[in-house]
Each structure stands twice: as structure tokens, then as C-alpha cells.
């Protein structure tokens with residue numbers, strides 16, 4: 001299925017669920033209906049990344065014959081309400097990408113009170129001391145490695161273009177409170193430094209929100225501080241962060257000739273790569289949202305159905321650089 005059709009279908013089913021979510025019973029059936037029900041809760045349903053996870057979780061639900069309940073949980077209150085709704089519908093567990101890792105203990109306490117099993121995806125829970133809750137199963141991308149790959153690809157493209165490193169700078173848009181984001185960006189900066197790039201030309205700026213507007217604001221505040229930079233390399237934890245950075249450089253008159261941005265997620269960059277003219281967004285690292293979506297819910301299913309405990313940590317390492325030249329073919333390889 002083409003990515004656009006797949007995402008549109010997922011978004012529509014997601015919306016139907018959301019708009020009707022007032023009544024768990026009318027929506028998902030009651031407790032005495034014996035179809036197995038499992039939830040898939042995501043923090044940012046507007047990101048194609050999460051829509052792709054949902055689509056592949058849906059595929060698993062068809063292959064394995066259970067009912068998938070997709071829910072958007074953009075904040076803590078919605079997350080805890082969603083768990084109540086799931087329990088009332090008779091669901092036996094859920095996969096979650098939490099809107100805030102610090103909600104981990106509250107989510108686990110509520111899930112436990114209803115006897116629901118929990119598998120986390122993408123973002124790891126933190127306990128009250130701010131330490132990872134390693135006892136909760138987690139499926140996530142190899143954050144540091146993918147970050148390093150981002151750094152290496154940026155340097156490779158910069159060298160290919162023969163840029164003078166003395167007037168080139170790195171804009172690294174950070175979100176350090178999210179562990180996976182911190183590890184990706186740190187990995188990227190490490191790789192750039194190791195290539196011999198001047199450390200004093202690497203500038204970090206935190207984003208307030210993990211979306212394009214947040215990253216755009218962060219990037220704007222950085223750009224005004226360095227008016228003499230002639231070329232920018234843009235680092236960020238995902239496509240939207242890097243897209244925000246690229247949009248900010250465009251506002252200052254930069255373009256595809258003097259900006260190289262490489263995102264992470266891939267599926268969130270399709271519209272940008274499909275534009276008729278190239279932009280400063282050179283490409284994106286496409287990991288495996290399909291694997292995350294399928295494997296996480298499959299492991300939950302086996303846990304609920306057959307008592308097989310999931311692995312505590314599944315790290316997904318596959319990643320491919322997609323650019324304007326190869327993105328269609330690479331997405332097609334994954335069935336997107």
C-alpha cells in the first residue's frame with residue numbers, strides 16, 4: 001500500500017475512534033464480548049511515524065486475530081483516561097509511546113490496578129528518581145547509532161560539496177529531557193567532532209516542543225547569534241525538528257545550496273522530499289516504524305494469550321538514508 005493511502009486510512013480510523021471515545025462500551029464492545037482487545041497509545045498521532053506504527057499494529061491484529069484499539073494520548077490526563085477506557089472495554093493490555101517518560105510510574109500503577117499488561121515503544125519510562133524503568137518491556141531504535149549515522153552523513157555530504165569548514169556551522173536542535181532525543185543528538189555531534197569538524201562551530205539550542213513550530217523558534221534564536229555563517233548543517237532528533245531548522249534558515253535567505261539537514265524517521269519527510277525543487281532538507285534516516293508497530297503489539301499479544309513474557313529490550317538497528325533520489329524505492333521496500 002502506498003504510504004499516503006496507508007496513512008490516510010489510519011488517520012481516519014484513528015479519528016473515528018477519538019471522536020467517539022466518550023463511551024468505551026459502545027465503541028469497543030463490553031467486557032463479556034470475548035474477542036481479545038489490545039490498545040496502542042501514541043503521544044503524537046499527527047506524526048506519520050506513529051501512524052505507520054498503528055498501520056503495522058493493525059496488520060498484526062489481522063494476522064493474529066485480535067481487536068486493536070488505537071488511542072491518541074498527547075498528555076498525562078488523556079493517557080490515564082485512556083487506560084480507564086481500555087479497562088472498561090475489557091482490553092487486556094496496551095502498547096504505549098508515552099507523552100512524557102516521567103508518567104511511567106503513574107501509568108504502571110493504573111495498568112496494574114486493572115491487571116493490564118504494558119509494552120513501551122520508542123520512549124522509555126523513567127521512575128521517580130529519573131532512572132529508566134528497565135523492568136517494563138521496550139521496543140526502540142538504536143538511538144546513539146542512528147544519531148552517529150546522521151552526523152556521518154552530514155559530514156559526507158558537506159565534503160562532497162567542498163564546503164569551507166571555517167565558515168560552516170552545525171545547528172543542533174536539542175530535546176535533552178527525552179532520552180532517545182538526547183542520545184541521537186549526542187551521537188550525531190560526536191560523529192561530526194570525530195570527523196575533525198571545528199568544535200567551536202557546533203551550536204546547540206533546545207526546542208520547547210517536539211514539533212516544527214518549536215524547532216523553528218529554537219533555530220531562529222540561534223541564527224540571529226551567528227550572522228556570519230555561510231553554510232549550515234542541521235542536526236535534530238527527528239524529521240520535524242530538522243524541518244523546523246530548515247524553515248528557519250529559509251527565513252534568513254538560505255536554500256538547498258548552503259544548508260544540509262538530515263532528519264530521522266523518514267516517513268515524516270516524504271512531503272518535503274517530494275517537493276518539486278530541492279530544499280535544505282537533504283534527506284532522512286528511515287528506521288523501521290513497521291517493525292516497531294508490529295513487533296511491540298505481537299509481543300504483547302503473545303504475553304496476554306500464551307503467557308510468553310516479552311524481551312525487556314528490543315533494539316531496532318536497521319536504518320537507510322532516504323533522499324529525493326531513492327525515497328520512493330526505499331519506502332516501497334518496506335511496503336509503504
Ligand code: FCA
Pocket residue numbers: 047049097122123141180210237238264265
Ligand atoms: C520519539 C520521537 C518520534 C520518533 C520515535 C521513534 O518518540 O518523538 O518522532 O522518532 O521516537
